[in-house]
Amino acid sequence: MRKSSETPDERPARRGPGRPRRAEREGPSTRELILREATALFAARGPEGTSLRDIAARVGIDVSSLHHHFPAKDALYDAxxxxxxxxxxxxxxxxxxxxxxxxxxxxxxxxxxxxxxxxxxxxxxxxxxxxxxxxxxxxxxxxxxxxxxxxxxxxxxxxxxxxxxxxxxxxxxxxxxxxxxxxxxxxxxxxxxxxxxxxxxxxxxxxxxxxxxxxxxxxxxxxxxxPAGTDSGAGASAGSDVIIHRTLD
Missing domain, CATH: 1.10.357 (Tetracycline Repressor; domain 2)
Structure with a gap:
């Protein structure tokens, strides 16, 4: 039987029973951290008072890394x-x-x-x-x-x-x-x-x-x-009330 050319140290480590995946061990993704900090800063200062550099500093990354996830502040604000x-x-x-x-x-x-x-x-x-x-x-x-x-x-x-x-x-x-x-x-x-x-x-x-x-x-x-004595079935259209057929489109 053909043996693997990988040494034990080179082979990918297997995830043991109950062992969390790498992403679970490392916590939230960088994108999620950016969104959390950006939301907090936009809520506190508004978009005009918040720069991408401010957000990057709060996350602990440089601005170029932030641009990798969000190319512009408007895109981040929308997100x-x-x-x-x-x-x-x-x-x-x-x-x-x-x-x-x-x-x-x-x-x-x-x-x-x-x-x-x-x-x-x-x-x-x-x-x-x-x-x-x-x-x-x-x-x-x-x-x-x-x-x-x-x-x-x-x-x-x-x-x-x-x-x-x-x-x-x-x-x-x-x-x-x-x-x-x-x-x-x-x-x-x-x-x-x-x-x-x-x-x-x-x-x-x-x-x-x-x-x-x-x-x-x-x-x-x-x-x-x-109120007592009122016909509940006529409540929507009684008197001079007019139902407004406007919806929030």
Missing amino acids: CFERVHEAERAALAPLVEDLGRAATAGGPPLAAALRALADGFVEFLEEHPHTTFLWLRRWLDPTRGTSLDRAYALPLYGEVERVLLEAAHAGTVRETTPHVTVRSLVWAAHGHVTALAAASPAERERERYEFRLWVRRFLDALYGPP
Whole structure:
């Protein structure tokens, strides 16, 4: 039988039972480290106040190595939004699907799905506050970076808006301006995270409690049971209300 020409020292080392792969032993990839540090700096300073040299220094690499992964700052800035968007969608998409299934049922199932989605969004932002500050700095210039909104914010929020429109048409909720409703909750949640960042530990606990209480009251006021004597089935179209067929495209 032909023997291998490799000496024992030259042969590739075999991975023993339970031994982690090389990538697992070494931790996050350089690209992931770049995205982490870039997201933190863009959230703290905005794109104008952050240079590629700053990011490279935080990662511990030279700028030429950073350019190997991201040829320009605009590409890196976009990738940071894509990264937080993917995490947000992973956290919220199942809750949006649950809301869609409950939309035409109305009653307690719809109320529970709405609360779960709102709670999930708030919890996500609390756990990933850089998401809030990344978006807030983008929105400081309303006309610049609108492509980021279209790619990484409006699609998910538009899905929620469409579900609310479906529920309104089914008569399970009274909703005439879903776009404003979604936008109001999004901005309120970002304001909540901003308040947490400036609060003391004791103040943060109060802020968390009071904000969740407000969210529940807000949802109950909009989508809770109609007043006594009101036909719940006519709630979406009664009186002078007009359902606005605008979606977040």
